[in-house]
Amino acid sequence: MPRPGFVLDVDRSTPPILFWRGENFSLEKLPAGRSRVIYAPEPLPAIDDVDGAIRNALLNPVDQDPLPAQLFAGMKLTIAFDDVSLPLPKMQRPDIRQRVIEAVLDLAAEAGVDDVHIISALALHRRMTEAELRHAVGDRVYDAFAPRGLLYQHDAEDPENLAYLGTTPHGEDVEINKRAAESDLLVYVNINLVAMDGGWKSTATGLASYKSLRHHHNPDTMIHSRSFMDQHRSELHKSNWRMGKVLLDSGVKVFQIETTLNTDTFPSPFGFLAKREWEWKPSDRMTYIGTTKALNRTPNRIARNIFHSIEAPHQMTSVQAGEVEAVHRITTEHVYKQQLVEVKGQTDILTLGIPYISPYNVHSIMNPILVMCMGLGYYFNMYRGMPLVREGGVIIMTHPTRPEFHPVHHPSYIDFFEQVLADTTDPHVMSQKWEKQYAEDEWYRHLYRTTYAYHGVHPFYMWYWGSHALKHCGRIIVVGGDPKTVRRLGFVPASTMDDALEIASDVVGRTPTITHLHAPPLMVADVS
């Protein structure tokens, strides 16, 4: 029986705690008597018969007819799936998307459906490489569809292949992929790694255009999403749900398939990363020492390649299909069941070890803007109720924060860092002053459409993700980061954790309470 999440009150006998530092980690001693560490629940047991469970979900959907009853010869069927940003790290083969897509195709073949398109719903993310597509949908599906041009990636800047479906009562434009909109049935294959994913966000965001996305990817929406992990208190989700209604009213028929994974994040050699420190076996300690020593002497590029080659042993814990909202309610319950940890009260200082990966740097570089997004956008928002850190409190992140950018994946990030952040770090100001210029830049648009580049506006969105944390916190400190780069982000650099606590004392006093989020594995703090 897996153990639930756990909040450890640090005392004098508590061993040093593991902190991620990009492509490395360190052990940090937290002050006794006023610190606590939040550990994620252990991975829930996986479904034994995965294929059977998928088939059962397709034959017995929630609030919709069984999938075979919705398939008929001569129909237009579109299957959309989540892109490379999910799951993290990438899961060991076979990917769950492959298994679901194959199950859908089996039923489609039995029903005599010929016209099938498979679309990667990547919104403004970068295109997936052939290897990444093969990993997600499997060689069989790739070889059958990609050479004929029937497996492709959504293009949010292709006016000929976008369908404008109207506006929401709030005046938000709804424009999604034309093929998806005009199909007799759109089957969406989702991976719900965190509570934020899925629901109408899959279609209304994943298959949308910039024109549509800008209505919910902006500082106002982000600041009023408290948090992204709590759909009912998230403006981002409310906007997506409004757009979902427009989709329904326009006649778009969606069959949503959502899956949840357990938090089995690291394969055996790196298993210690998810363990509680006092339970480390001698082999874990040896692995830690060997790994850190080796990584200290390893060039960044090689260390990055090693980490990005990790494939998580994630296992499926649930699969449900049918009507979008009904399905998502069940999915969210499963996600919470795996990730929720009860935490009492807020803290003065929240410490976060930022790992090597975020949804936007798979097989790529975790650049400074993504460090900010991961810490303030994602980890800060891993709460339900109220933030872990009190208003005016301090966030301390550990990451090398080097001024390194992937020139192919993140071209606009480089200019954003040099031009926009040199001017302002205020999300509202940059949104008014700079966003349009980057979003409509022809060169970035060209790179997004024809290479493996994120859209020109993407670094702005990353910055907006942290809007709430920027407004909420009194100071952000980065331990071990490149000082010049950290200052450009508007944060304070510190060499060690002790220095960081000393710097924080200006804001939170000499004896602040400290909370460390021991992630990954991912968890959501249910703060009361």
Next chain:
Amino acid sequence: MARRDDAPWKPSNLAKAAKFGDLVERITHPVARRAYKRGFPYLPPTVPMGVEVPEDAPTLGADYDTEWARGSVASVVRRGLVEGPVRLAVKGIASPTVYGTDRLSDLARLHDAPPLIFAPNHHSHLDTALMAVAVPEPWRSKLVVAAAADYFFDKRWKATMAALALNAIPIDREVTGRKSSDMIRELIEDGWSLVIYPEGGRSPDGWGQDFKGGAAYLSSRTGAPVVPVFIDGTGSIYGKGMKRPKRGTTKVVFGHPLRADESENTRRFSARIERAVTMLGDESLTDYWSSRQRAARQENPKLTGPEYTGWRRQWALSERRSMGDAGVRRRQKRRWPNLGD
């Protein structure tokens, strides 16, 4: 460089061999002569007139005892052989590409992975070596192969090599006796996985043959799932009747494990296994989606080929082979560019 006339004489290899032969003869000849002179017991006994010598119990063919080959020492040696010379030889001759092992990943992940019965189509003796290297772990290290007794076990050295290197067990392909089937059942119950060719023997003409019920029967009796496997290309590399193999490429495609339904008898289950291998064959030659569509319409091209005989059957075979990318590939003729007149 030209040899100088006054260079010292050196014996040629032929002269060295002749000298060595002389030496061997000088040593062995007196021994042989003495033994011949002394007769029995240095020579075999002569048989008295009118007496019939009873024949020794056969120890070759289907009666070859392979139990020793499943011991721990032989297993370690076999692991070295399969991962070393066998894998190298298979790679050199057949360059296999393996697909579909992800279909076994659920079972592989189990703490105690169940034994499986792998049921491939059969075109060549090469299939056995190919399966020995293509079957994924954890089954590869505990795999026995049902091999033709009259080919692999007709001579002691061949039998020893087959048992040691491939963990082969002899099967009489004419009649599978109760002894063989009981032995296989016991092996599966002991956790050994099995490669068995449901066609019963290699294809005589390059097309497949109807599946016999062996794999289905063993699965029903032991509860072990059957994994349909399609092997493509070995027929043209070392098919029946070929004296030596030609180099080429092969493809091995694993399917989803199948279990007999409660209401399904052996014959129907065997037919389902055959359909699954047929579909994998179609998938291998075309693609997954087309093969699924044709399967739904029950139009997958049969492995057994067209009904008609003679040259048209061979003609159809060459057409089928040209669809896939496995088999012997001849170098394309060099085409010179047309530079104009």
